[in-house]
Amino acid sequence: MSHNQKSFWTPGNVLTAFILAGGLVLTFLRFYKGIGAVTNLDDNNPWGVWIGFDLLCGVALAAGGYVTSASCYLFGLKHYHSAVRPAITTAFLGYFFVVVALMYDLGHPWRLPYPLVYSQGTTSLLFEVGLCVATYVTVLFVEWSPAALEWLGFRKIRNFVIKLTLPLTILGVVLSTMHQSSLGALFVIAPGKLHPLWYSSFLPVFFFISSMVAGASMVIFEGTLAHKGLHDKMDETHLKEADGVAFGMAKAASFILMGYFFIKLFDITMDNDWAYLATGYGAWFLVEMFGFVALPSFLYALGVREKNLKLVRIASVFGVLGIVINRFNVSMIAFNWQLPAAERYFPSWMEVGISIFVVTLIVTTYRFIATKMPVLYEHPEYKDAH
Amino acid sequence: MHRRKFLSLLGGAGLASAMGATKVRAAGNHTFNGYPDAMGVLHDSTRCIGCRKCEQACAEVNNLPKPSAAYDDLSVLDTKRRTDAKTYTVVNKYNTAGLENPIFRKQQCNHCQEPACASACFVKAFTKNPDGSVTYNGDLCVGCRYCMVACPFGVPTFEYDDPLDPLVQKCTMCHPRIQEGKLPGCVEKCPKEALTFGKREDLLAIARDRIRKYPDRYENHIYGEKEAGGTNWLYLSPVPHTELGMPVVGKTSAPELTSGALGAVPMVVGIWPVLLAGAYGISKRKEKIAAEEKAEAVREAIEKTQASADGAMKTALDKAAKDKAAAVDREVKKAVAEAQKEFDEKLAAMQAPAEDDSDAGESPEEEA
Numbered sequence: 001m002s003h004n005q006k007s008f009w010t011p012g013n014v015l016t017a018f019i020l021a022g023g024l025v026l027t028f029l030r031f032y033k034g035i036g037a038v039t040n041l042d043d044n045n046p047w048g049v050w051i052g053f054d055l056l057c058g059v060a061l062a063a064g065g066y067v068t069s070a071s072c073y074l075f076g077l078k079h080y081h082s083a084v085r086p087a088i089t090t091a092f093l094g095y096f097f098v099v100v101a102l103m104y105d106l107g108h109p110w111r112l113p114y115p116l117v118y119s120q121g122t123t124s125l126l127f128e129v130g131l132c133v134a135t136y137v138t139v140l141f142v143e144w145s146p147a148a149l150e151w152l153g154f155r156k157i158r159n160f161v162i163k164l165t166l167p168l169t170i171l172g173v174v175l176s177t178m179h180q181s182s183l184g185a186l187f188v189i190a191p192g193k194l195h196p197l198w199y200s201s202f203l204p205v206f207f208f209i210s211s212m213v214a215g216a217s218m219v220i221f222e223g224t225l226a227h228k229g230l231h232d233k234m235d236e237t238h239l240k241e242a243d244g245v246a247f248g249m250a251k252a253a254s255f256i257l258m259g260y261f262f263i264k265l266f267d268i269t270m271d272n273d274w275a276y277l278a279t280g281y282g283a284w285f286l287v288e289m290f291g292f293v294a295l296p297s298f299l300y301a302l303g304v305r306e307k308n309l310k311l312v313r314i315a316s317v318f319g320v321l322g323i324v325i326n327r328f329n330v331s332m333i334a335f336n337w338q339l340p341a342a343e344r345y346f347p348s349w350m351e352v353g354i355s356i357f358v359v360t361l362i363v364t365t366y367r368f369i370a371t372k373m374p375v376l377y378e379h380p381e382y383k384d385a386h
Numbered sequence: 387m388h389r390r391k392f393l394s395l396l397g398g399a400g401l402a403s404a405m406g407a408t409k410v411r412a413a414g415n416h417t418f419n420g421y422p423d424a425m426g427v428l429h430d431s432t433r434c435i436g437c438r439k440c441e442q443a444c445a446e447v448n449n450l451p452k453p454s455a456a457y458d459d460l461s462v463l464d465t466k467r468r469t470d471a472k473t474y475t476v477v478n479k480y481n482t483a484g485l486e487n488p489i490f491r492k493q494q495c496n497h498c499q500e501p502a503c504a505s506a507c508f509v510k511a512f513t514k515n516p517d518g519s520v521t522y523n524g525d526l527c528v529g530c531r532y533c534m535v536a537c538p539f540g541v542p543t544f545e546y547d548d549p550l551d552p553l554v555q556k557c558t559m560c561h562p563r564i565q566e567g568k569l570p571g572c573v574e575k576c577p578k579e580a581l582t583f584g585k586r587e588d589l590l591a592i593a594r595d596r597i598r599k600y601p602d603r604y605e606n607h608i609y610g611e612k613e614a615g616g617t618n619w620l621y622l623s624p625v626p627h628t629e630l631g632m633p634v635v636g637k638t639s640a641p642e643l644t645s646g647a648l649g650a651v652p653m654v655v656g657i658w659p660v661l662l663a664g665a666y667g668i669s670k671r672k673e674k675i676a677a678e679e680k681a682e683a684v685r686e687a688i689e690k691t692q693a694s695a696d697g698a699m700k701t702a703l704d705k706a707a708k709d710k711a712a713a714v715d716r717e718v719k720k721a722v723a724e725a726q727k728e729f730d731e732k733l734a735a736m737q738a739p740a741e742d743d744s745d746a747g748e749s750p751e752e753e754a
């Protein structure tokens with residue numbers, strides 16, 4: 001710890017401080033001058049990168065929480081245990097900051113609780129998303145809290161919360177299933193605006209299935225990053241199990257991606273959208289399908305078979321990028337495809353800046369938690385969490 | 387007599403549950419055909435001259451700010467415009483192939499029978515009124531703009547530049563004026579009767595009549611009759627409506643589109659916990675069996691080890707006992723021998739002239 005004092009201003013920390021300061025300025029601009037002053041949104045393009053990246057990608061990439069805890073507690077894959085806490089921590093932070101980021105995008109952010117407590121628009125899929133996300137953030141907070149409670153030394157509450165693990169895990173999976181798919185279902189209402197290659201009444205299913213891949217890929221991807229930056233914070237169990245977790249997740253992701261590829265194919269056949277494949281959008285669609293679905297599926301499979309951790313990690317990068325590309329396609333690139341180029345949306349640098357700011361906040365908070373709290377290792381006084 | 391009905395209900399229910407909640411809700415939504423006395427407006431683009439009087443009237447009755455170009459400046463028609471937060475309606479000019487004169491078409495909210503905006507709003511800020519209009523309550527709005535994503539006609543607009551109270555804005559069909567028995571502002575001002583206000587049913591009849599009487603003047607399609615589940619604004623045109631910038635919109639209404647996804651919710655809520663608890667049970671049971679088998683193996687192993695350990699221990703103990711006995715023996719013999727030797731020495735010394743006899747006598751006992 002003592003060497004930290006001397007070397008606090010590392011290049012990484014300087015960059016972090018720079019981004020955080022810039023983010024605060026942009027935040028001020030957004031709330032002082034309005035959404036229009038910092039975004040390129042307009043009447044034709046009401047949703048931009050704050051929804052496409054912060055909400056859609058954020059929620060999908062935070063799926064590692066339910067994927068890991070379900071594997072460990074519900075499906076009995078006990079050797080995933082050391083991966084649960086980091087995954088739950090990232091998921092909790094992910095969702096929490098999704099809500100924070102949403103504040104920038106809403107015209108009346110302080111009215112965010114309205115749909116829950118004041119006027120319930122139950123015909124809306126956004127209502128379902130809101131309800132689930134609100135509940136799930138709470139569930140994740142409780143699931144995550146033992147790490148903080150152990151750090152603070154609140155043994156009694158901590159032991160009580162640990163007893164809730166099973167019901168919380170089940171609740172978490174139910175809620176995740178629902179809102180991961182509802183995020184896709186949001187776009188089912190707009191068949192005229194979304195390109196036929198991406199529009200489907202199965203969008204909810206696609207979003208749900210791909211969220212599992214996102215979760216698994218993120219567990220591997222984050223593991224890689226954490227091993228680089230926080231290696232000294234990991235205990236032996238964590239280090240010993242890490243490779244097994246990565247291979248297990250990789251195997252699952254490979255199968256799911258393959259299944260995803262085929263149901264997408266099935267969907268194109270059913271709607272008979274083959275003709276569109278010959279267009280520019282078709283080419284882009286093929287890039288998504290082969291470069292970011294089929295390829296990671298293959299790389300994962302190969303990595304597992306050859307026990308090649310490096311390959312698995314490369315595959316996870318493609319898996320994560322694939323989710324981002326898919327969510328961008330549905331919400332921005334293939335959305336409003338019939339509008340003339342001049343009326344299409346491209347994010348302003350300030351919108352992107354706010355998104356970078358939010359991601360930096362997540363990483364910084366994660367680093368703080370992982371250095372202080374028993375996330376990557378087991379607290380010596382609490383070895384019963386199995 | 388009721389038997390048949392009963393049976394068909396039963397069959398329907400069985401089928402419905404087999405197909406999941408989806409179809410039931412979709413079927414349920416099918417039946418809403420708008421309020422019976424709902425009003426609407428028919429826009430006949432063969433009569434519209436693009437004078438922008440309706441735009442002006444709309445701004446006046448809704449207290450909207452004046453645009454930069456005056457309303458009698460018709461040059462603005464040369465560029466394509468859309469509605470925005472300060473403009474609820476615009477008229478656009480379309481030069482279509484095969485026709486000498488340009489065609490004009492007015493844009494505003496179409497006041498859908500099953501509005502996508504209302505269906506999409508998660509705080510019920512939109513209301514479909516019995517008079518046919520779709521109105522918005524800014525006090526509820528969270529500003530998420532999902533209504534804008536949902537509207538198939540791209541109608542709702544947003545006050546992006548207001549940091550404090552940005553609202554969604556769109557045509558209200560002059561709902562307040564209709565309630566007072568007045569005409570919508572635009573309809574009242576139109577000098578060419580291109581706009582007709584009336585009951586939607588009557589408007590459809592009028593439109594059909596015009597098509598029948600002048601088949602060569604009109605395209606045989608009333609836009610809005612079926613689009614998006616039917617709208618309360620209806621359009622007649624001499625050319626296909628898409629040539630006037632009207633989007634291609636399917637017949638399916640928004641609630642029908644989303645009922646599948648919404649209907650799946652109760653299923654998920656009901657089934658998942660059962661399945662997951664099952665998965666947990668199975669994995670627990672597997673664990674239990676594994677644990678039992680393990681315990682059994684451990685017990686056997688312990689027994690075996692115990693048995694062999696017992697044997698080894700006994701041998702070791704015996705050996706140790708023997709060794710010990712031998713050692714004691716050896717020590718005693720040694721001690722005795724030494725004592726004997728000392729005794730002999732002392733005896734010899736006593737027999738010699740005595741000088742130093744202090745320590746003598748105790749050592750043999752001590753060493754033994």
Ligand code: SF4
Binds near residue numbers: 520
């Ligand atoms: S046209 Fe759009 S804004 Fe108007 S009622 Fe229909 S969905 Fe709502």
Ligand code: SF4
Binds near residue numbers: 506507528
């Ligand atoms: S912007 Fe307002 S009116 Fe539109 S869907 Fe959101 S809450 Fe409802």
